Amino acid sequence: MAKVVFLGTGASTAAPVINCRCKTCASDSRYNKRLRPSILIQKNRKNILVDVGPDFRIQAIKHKINKLDVFILTHAHFDHMAGLDDLRIYNRIQHKPIRCYLLKETFREVKVKYDHFFTRNLQHHTQGAKFDFHIVDNKKSSFKFDDITFEYFSYFQDSKKVLGIRVDNFAYLTDIKKYDDKIFDQLENLDILVVSCLRFKATDVHFNLKEAEAFIKKVNPKKAYLTHLGHEIEHFSTSKKLSKNTSLAYDGLELNF
Numbered sequence: 001m002a003k004v005v006f007l008g009t010g011a012s013t014a015a016p017v018i019n020c021r022c023k024t025c026a027s028d029s030r031y032n033k034r035l036r037p038s039i040l041i042q043k044n045r046k047n048i049l050v051d052v053g054p055d056f057r058i059q060a061i062k063h064k065i066n067k068l069d070v071f072i073l074t075h076a077h078f079d080h081m082a083g084l085d086d087l088r089i090y091n092r093i094q095h096k097p098i099r100c101y102l103l104k105e106t107f108r109e110v111k112v113k114y115d116h117f118f119t120r121n122l123q124h125h126t127q128g129a130k131f132d133f134h135i136v137d138n139k140k141s142s143f144k145f146d147d148i149t150f151e152y153f154s155y156f157q158d159s160k161k162v163l164g165i166r167v168d169n170f171a172y173l174t175d176i177k178k179y180d181d182k183i184f185d186q187l188e189n190l191d192i193l194v195v196s197c198l199r200f201k202a203t204d205v206h207f208n209l210k211e212a213e214a215f216i217k218k219v220n221p222k223k224a225y226l227t228h229l230g231h232e233i234e235h236f237s238t239s240k241k242l243s244k245n246t247s248l249a250y251d252g253l254e255l256n257f
């Protein structure tokens with residue numbers, strides 16, 4: 001038995017968006033308040049974090065994430081990685097580097113954007129977080145941590161390669177736009193599929209609702225959840241339009257699998 005907690009289900013500007021008065025942003029409902037996208041998987045008493053956006057500190061306090069066993073970084077965009085420095089708290093708590101899995105393309109970007117993780121610069125008063133980086137590549141399709149098997153696959157958001165993961169019958173694919181049909185081989189017999197969906201109108205870098213629903217139809221999971229939701233997607237009015245096995249995820253949603 002495992003559990004997933006949605007720490008954030010918003011897009012890169014979250015919701016409410018600064019200075020926006022749209023129906024979603026003006027809403028008082030918790031279902032329309034979305035932090036940057038991230039999930040926590042809990043299995044065998046292990047905490048597995050997928051992505052660490054700029055809202056991570058608030059998310060970690062709210063959900064009492066007091067330890068971190070595995071961190072998976074899907075790709076090197078601000079809304080998924082801006083909280084990297086905050087992970088150094090877990091170095092202090094656990095007295096060891098954080099085990100991090102990522103694609104080699106992502107690792108290359110981390111090295112440039114977060115060079116203070118890799119160089120010792122005494123002029124910096126704060127030391128960078130310490131990671132134990134594990135690069136995942138196309139030669140394999142899974143890795144193991146402890147007794148947990150993670151299956152992984154990649155796809156593209158425009159030209160950027162993004163990592164998707166599967167644990168048991170749960171799969172999480174965020175920031176997907178282009179993919180090879182062989183991805184479906186690893187998405188068979190899913191109980192829960194989580195896929196990103198930015199808005200109704202088409203964009204070059206994200207699924208819109210139509211594309212997300214077409215993808216879900218091909219995968220045919222028992223249940224699908226949409227995340228990485230832009231403020232164009234108002235929770236209640238959009239929920240009515242979705243197909244029967246599909247729901248909008250929301251911050252704080254917890255699912256067992």
Ligand SMILES: [Zn+2]
Pocket residue numbers: 016017020021022023024025026231232
């Ligand atoms: Zn808005």
Ligand SMILES: [Zn+2]
Pocket residue numbers: 011012077079080175228
């Ligand atoms: Zn994103």
